[in-house]
Amino acid sequence: MKIETKAIHLGHEIDQETGAIAPPIHLSTTFERDTDGSYPRGHVYSRLSNPNRDALEKCLCGLEGGEGAAAFSSGLAAILNVFQALLPGDHVVVSQDLYHGTTRILQDILVPWGLQVSYVDVNDFSQVRAVMKANTKIIYLETPSNPLLKITDISALSAIAHEAGALCVCDNTWPTPILQRPLELGADIVIHSTTKYFGGHSDVLGGAVISKIKDAFFDKIRMLQQIGGAVPAPFDCWLVLRGIQTLSCRMKNHSENAFGIAKFLQKHPGIQKVHYPGLVDHPGHDIVLRQMSQFGGMLSFQIRGNKEEALAFIGRLKIIKRATSLGGVESLIEHRASIEGPQSKTPDNLLRFSVGLENIEDLIADLNDALG
Structure with a gap:
């Protein structure tokens, strides 16, 4: 399917009980166990998973071309969880022109926690290479950047990251996968504030992380999502999924x-x-x-x-x-x-x-x- 068709159909399976075209909203926080103690329907508790969140994550994976997606209660929650999947003492290289909320997370929360951060002009590849260390785990960028709309070559930055054994993480909120597909250009992880173009109507808060592959790093992001609990409500997932249909x-x-x-x-x-x-x-x-x-x-x-x-x-x-x-x-x-x-x-x-x-x-x- 082409991306326009995916946006309309992914996550929108026909409801088997009623035949409804629009997905139902599952507000339940908990789910019934079978007599043997198992959960045959796949859900235990809505912090861990929910049918509406599953549908949204399936759609996001398909749109960005990734293997794994984790939906969050806000874009900043998604960004925070990616960096929290690192360890104190790890190093990240970050674009100088950056959404100020991301900068606040890094400076006010993660640097005191032990993360090492280098801010550079990511369009100057010699500058990027000069700050890379043995413990560098992520090169983080926005393109177009917020608020100066600087453009970064995703393929080139991804190659530099991979040379050092690091990941390239790209905030793709502004272009969305309709206009730009970072995973196809070499990036490893894409971040979105689904509040913005995905929702599209200024009436829902949300965020998402999409990983090119389901690896140990994505597994840790999933664990932080489920244990930390910064997850979107079922109705929020439903609103974002509906917004994506006209994206x-x-x-x-x-x-x-x-x-x-x-x-x-x-x-x-x-x-x-x-x-x-x-x-x-x-x-x-x-x-x-x-x-x-x-x-x-x-x-x-x-x-x-x-x-x-x-x-x-x-x-x-x-x-x-x-x-x-x-x-x-x-x-x-x-x-x-x-x-x-x-x-x-x-x-x-x-x-x-x-x-x-x-x-x-x-x-x-x-x-x-x-x-x-």
């Missing part, structure tokens, strides 16, 4: 709208810089042509001015909503540095824009009016 058409429309808006903003005198890999002057444009089918629905841009002028601009928007998060059908914009806090390295005049599915003419008119 392919949504991603195509998100991408088309974002590309058109990036070209509009690039020509506007009120904009200093646009960060979008579809633009030919983007430093990663050639790489993204090789590893993505479209350029995605996320962009960021810098107002010609300071923080106050950036905030004043988004205050004048009428259709585009001022809110954090991304990937919903509605367009969302935020002043990123104020979200990231005092340690942020994001420019004060930068705005991150999750381009929704509204008519592009309405979005451009809203931006144009607010820019004056």
Whole structure:
């Protein structure tokens, strides 16, 4: 099956008792044992497994092309579990331009726990090789990155990781497997915040880890999921699985709208810089042509001015909503540095824009009016 067909059908088996096309929601926290004490239906307790979570994990495996998937209660829970599967004293190499929540996990939780972290420009391969150690276990990247949309060559980074006996872990939340397939490009593990494009409607929280192979490292992630208990509720799994059914058409429309808006903003005198890999002057444009089918629905841009002028601009928007998060059908914009806090390295005049599915003419008119 092609990926568009998989998105609609994986995890959506016909209910054998009722013939229902839509899967039922199994809210039960516990499951009946047989008279001999066994669990012939495969489920014991919903922290360990649940029919809705099983269906979602099966779908995620099929979409990314992996052998194992573990669903979590949030994207950060998924990221935390991957790093917790390491040991104190292990070393990881991490991209400098990174979602601030990932940085908080590393600095506030895992470094005090004993993890060694090196932040580097992952597009400078000599810099990456220079920080690799005998105890390096993971090279971790986002591409496109959050919030500057830097593009990293997944195949090249995966090769460097494998040369050192390490894993390449890629956060694929922004492109989704519709636009980018890291496991096929050499990565070993893919991470998602399913809150975003998978859910697609800003109404469910979730995360996921998909592994190319079911090995001992994935087994440890599964153990941490089940024992730690940061699992999504059955209804949350149901919502994400439902959202995935329209993922392919949504991603195509998100991408088309974002590309058109990036070209509009690039020509506007009120904009200093646009960060979008579809633009030919983007430093990663050639790489993204090789590893993505479209350029995605996320962009960021810098107002010609300071923080106050950036905030004043988004205050004048009428259709585009001022809110954090991304990937919903509605367009969302935020002043990123104020979200990231005092340690942020994001420019004060930068705005991150999750381009929704509204008519592009309405979005451009809203931006144009607010820019004056």
